[in-house]
Amino acid sequence: MTQAVATSIDTSWEADPAPAAKTRTYWQSVLIRIFRDKATLIFGTVVLAIVLLAIFAPLIAPFDPYKESIIGRLKPFGWRGHPLGTDELGRDMLSRLIYGARSSLLMGMVPVLVATLVGGTLGVIGGFAGKRVNTAIMRTMDVFYAFPSVLLAVAISGAMGGGMMNGMIALSMVFTPALCRIAETATAQVRSLDFIEAARATGARPLTIIRHHVLGNVLGPVFIYASSLVSVSILLASGLSFLGLGVKPPEPDWGLMLSTLRQSLYVNPIICAMPGAAIFVTSICFNLVSDGIRSAMDVRQ
C-alpha cells in the first residue's frame, strides 16, 4: 500500500473535513443568478401570468367568449362593460384573448417540446456516434429541410386532416430537423475536446459520458434555439388555423382571431391589432426569459 505517504504539500485542511461555504449545486447557483437578473424576473412573471390566465380562463374571463351580438360588433374599448371592445361578431375581445391563450400556448409550446426531445436526442446520438449513424440521421433530417417549413406543416396537417392534435404533430415534425442539427453540431463540437477523451480513458460508457459531460454543454444552444421557436410555432399554428387546418372557428385562438379580424382592419384597427399584440408580447417574453436562463446557465460569469 502506498497511499498515505506524507508529502511536502500543505495538508492542513485535512483537519477540517466539513466544507462550510460554497457548496451550492450547479442548479442552485443558476437559480440565484436568475433571481439577481431583474429583467428576466419581470418577463418571467409576465409569462407566468399568461400561463395562469390560460389555465384559469373560465374564472377570469368577464364574458362568454362565444356569445355573439348582432348590434355590438367591432365596438371600441369600454363599450357596455367590454374592457377591450368586441370583435366582428360582437364577442367580448378580452374574454376571447384570455381563452385564446390556451390554444396559442399549447400550439406554441407542445410542438417545440416534442421537437426538442426527439430532435435533441437524435442530434446528440448522431453527433456523439459520428460516422454512419450520424450520416443516416442527418441525411434523413435534410429531407425534411428541403421543404419550406410552412409548406411542410400544411402538407402534413393537410394529409392527416385538421384539428389541433394533428396541427401539433405537424409542427413537431417541422421543428425536429432544425433542433436535431443544432444538437448535432453542439455535440460534435464537444466530442472532439480532450475532456471527452479523458472520460473515455477513465473507462466510462458512452451513455455516462453523454449524461455527465455532453448534455450540460449541449443544453444551452438547444435551449436558446428552442425558446425562439415558441413564437414561430404560435405564428405557424395561426397560419394553419387560417387555412382551416389547425384550430377551427369559433374556437378562440390568437392566430385565427388575427386572420378573421383582418377584414375589419379599416373599421376598427385597434381591435384588430389586439391578437397580434398578444402574440408579440408572449413571444418576446419567451425569448427574453430563455435568454436570461441561458446566461444564468453559463458558468463563465
Place this chain on the structure above:
Amino acid sequence: MSGVFQSAAMAPLEDRGGAAQPLLIARDLVRHFKVKGVGLGEEAAVRAVDGVSFSLFKGETLGVVGESGCGKSTLARLVMHLIQLGSGELIFDGEGVGAPDGVSVDDLRRQVQMVFQDSASSLNPRMPIRDSVAFGPYVHGKSKEESRRIAREMLGRVGLNPDLFGPRYPHELSGGQKQRVNIARALAISPRMVILDEAVSALDKSVEAQVLNLLRELRRSFNLTYLFISHDLNVVQYISDRVLVMYLGQVVELGPVDDIFSRPLHPYTRALLGSRSSMDPANRIEEPPITGDPPSPIDPPSGCRFRTRCPHAEAVCELTMPRLGQWLNRDSHVAACHMHEPGSGHTLAVGNA
C-alpha cells in the same frame, strides 16, 4: 502529519507480474490513418506509428521525444486504446491487452491514465473541478460521497486546497492549476501507469518546473510508472530514466537518459541534441544542424527514413531499413542505424576494419 491519516483513495490494483516483469511491452505497434484527396479515387495512408516496440519497466519514467508529427501522441492514444490499433500487441504486466486470456481494455483503463497537453480543453467547462476529479472513481462504482472524498484528497495531493478550488470552474483557474487538476483526475482511480502527453509543454517555465517536481513526487508516493511524451529535450532529460527517440513513426534510439544525452548513437538524436539552445555564449550554435521539415509520413523515404536529412547517408541507407537493436534490460542502449549495425554495408559501420 499524523500516522493515522486515513486515505480515501481507491486501492491500486496489485502487481501481478512481479518486479522484473515490464509493466508494459509494446510489440510492433502500427497505426496508419487513411487520407483522401491525393488524387481522384486514390487513397493514401499516413503512417503515424509504424512498427514501434518498447518496454516500460516498473517505476521508471520513459521519455518519448521527437519532432511534431512523428507519432508521439498517436502512440499515447494507442497505448490507452483511445484509437484502434492497426496491428501489433500490447502486453500489460505480462498479460496481453484485449487477448482472450489477457487483460481487457476496461481493466487497462483502470490501471493506465493519461494527462493531456491542452489543460483547458481537457476539463469540462461546465463542471466544478472537484466533480471532474470525482468522475473517475464514480465511473468505477464508488458512491457520490466516496468519489467526492477521493477528489478532495487528490486535489490536496496536487497542492490545491479542495475547499478553495473544489467548487471552482476551469475558467477560474490558471494553466498550471488546471494541469494540476488534470493530474489529480488521472490519479483519482489510482492507476499504476500515467501517460503524460506534452503535459507541461503549454505551461510557462516556472510553473513547468513546479509541475515537474510535483510529478516526480507523485511518482514516488504513488509508485507510478510514467510514459512521458514531450518535444522539450531539457524537460525529458530532467524527468526521465530512459529515453525513446521517434522519427516519422518509428523508434530510432532507445536507452538510458544519461547515455542518450552524453553519447547519442543515431544521427537524428545527435541533430536533435545539437539543436538545443545553449546558455554558454562560447558554445553558441553557428548553423542549424538539421534543416527542413521531416518528409511526409504518407510517402516516407525508402530504407532508413532519416536518410534524406542525414549527413552520413549512403547507398545502403536507401536500400534497407535499419533495425533497432535488441534491448535486454533497462541499461540497453540501441539505435536503428546502419552505422551501428556490424556488417550492414555502411562504410562507417561498427566492426568495419
